[in-house]
Amino acid sequence: MILVAGYESDNVVQFDLVSGRWSEVVSLPQGSQPRGVAVSSSGEVFLGLHGGGKNIVRLVTGGGGEKVQPVTEAMGRFGPGFMLPSEGRLWVAGDTDRVIHQVDPVTGAVTTPPQVKTKANLVGLAAQGTSLFVAEYFQRSILRYDTTASPMTSQRFIDKSEHLERPIGMTIGHNGNLYIANGLRPTVVEYDVKTGAFVRVLADLGAAGQPGIHAVLYAPDVRRYYVATGSDVHEISPEGMLIASYNSPALKKAYGMAFAPAGLFPMPAEAPPPAAPVASADLPAVLARPVATLRMTPGRLQIAGAIGERYRVMATTDFVTWTQIAVLKNTKGSIDYADPQAAGMQRRFYRLELLPPAQ
Numbered sequence: 001m002i003l004v005a006g007y008e009s010d011n012v013v014q015f016d017l018v019s020g021r022w023s024e025v026v027s028l029p030q031g032s033q034p035r036g037v038a039v040s041s042s043g044e045v046f047l048g049l050h051g052g053g054k055n056i057v058r059l060v061t062g063g064g065g066e067k068v069q070p071v072t073e074a075m076g077r078f079g080p081g082f083m084l085p086s087e088g089r090l091w092v093a094g095d096t097d098r099v100i101h102q103v104d105p106v107t108g109a110v111t112t113p114p115q116v117k118t119k120a121n122l123v124g125l126a127a128q129g130t131s132l133f134v135a136e137y138f139q140r141s142i143l144r145y146d147t148t149a150s151p152m153t154s155q156r157f158i159d160k161s162e163h164l165e166r167p168i169g170m171t172i173g174h175n176g177n178l179y180i181a182n183g184l185r186p187t188v189v190e191y192d193v194k195t196g197a198f199v200r201v202l203a204d205l206g207a208a209g210q211p212g213i214h215a216v217l218y219a220p221d222v223r224r225y226y227v228a229t230g231s232d233v234h235e236i237s238p239e240g241m242l243i244a245s246y247n248s249p250a251l252k253k254a255y256g257m258a259f260a261p262a263g264l265f266p267m268p269a270e271a272p273p274p275a276a277p278v279a280s281a282d283l284p285a286v287l288a289r290p291v292a293t294l295r296m297t298p299g300r301l302q303i304a305g306a307i308g309e310r311y312r313v314m315a316t317t318d319f320v321t322w323t324q325i326a327v328l329k330n331t332k333g334s335i336d337y338a339d340p341q342a343a344g345m346q347r348r349f350y351r352l353e354l355l356p357p358a359q
Helices: 284-288
Strands: 002-006 011-015 022-027 034-039 045-049 056-062 065-070 083-086 089-093 100-103 122-128 131-136 141-146 153-158 167-172 178-182 187-191 198-204 215-219 224-229 232-236 242-247 254-259 293-297 300-304 310-316 323-329 334-338 349-355
Touching (some): 002 034, 011 034, 022 065, 083 122, 089 122, 089 131, 131 167, 141 167, 167 224, 178 215, 178 224, 198 224, 215 254, 232 254, 242 349, 323 334
Parallel strands (some): 122 167, 167 215
Antiparallel strands (some): 002 011, 011 022, 034 045, 089 100, 122 131, 131 141, 141 153, 167 178, 187 198, 224 232, 293 300, 310 349
16 A cells, blocks of 8 residues: 555545556645655654644544644644654655654654754655655755764765756665655656766656656555655565556655555545436546556556446657547456557656546
8 A cells, every 4th residue: 555645636545466556535625735654663654744734644534534634833844854663753855954853653743863954955754774865855965864973974975966866765676776856857766875966767757847746655565665745655576677557546646655554544435327328528526536557568458346337548759748548448347459559669657637428
């Protein structure tokens, strides 16, 4: 299960990576702008809000579903950046505070270990052993902190790299190296975790200047990377091959991600189909229900969903211009569809849109 913060949709969406379905876990007040997501070892879920209270909140179960409960007071001018659980506390990138904080999720106390204040905004975080990697958002740079030192010492691990453009999300990958998502360039890039040397581009989802990637996670049990961008989560192999895409129309500007235990938030049953066709191209009727999963191999799409569902298949080469290539009806629970135009293209990406039932 993956939880994704919707920065522009003011919500959290969960994707079940087994069934491919999604559901909205919580809808926040307009302007909350959640960025960071963290799940503790005990299954508690924390969000960092860039807008609204500019604080850290906890997801709690109430009588009417999931709600949020403040943990901290406001943290800086733009709120907290990304968060990482560590030994019952949260490491938090301070963004405009330009320091690293620790938060006690029980008391809400915010402590700032002694450290040299950086000159740049701090947003993204990744950890390996006693090293904490922190993204300097506007500097094309990554810092590495030694969390055992007092005061915490830091070095500019990557300095003004041409391969970084608003670095945000980071993860330690299959080979122990550091993988970084670019918020202003739709790429995930790999750096040697010992030397800071650039290694390669793991994933490139379009031309520079198009919507960027705000988070990247690595799942060692399945040897897959997951990246968040727009309304999608993409599954990528260590070789850089796009394996699957998960789309939710309820998700806008996907930001922070976190793995969560299966069943932490029950997936609701599918909503009944609308009584009449939906005229709007935005198809609001699909927002309250899970959708099908779309898995891809070159030129072929494997779609799994509910019998009777209808899908509009959209294709793109640059994640800007999308073209309808097919309308399919699910009559057996799964569909194997071959794109007749794929052979003539070097790369091609797809998404599904759930259509109202035919009348």
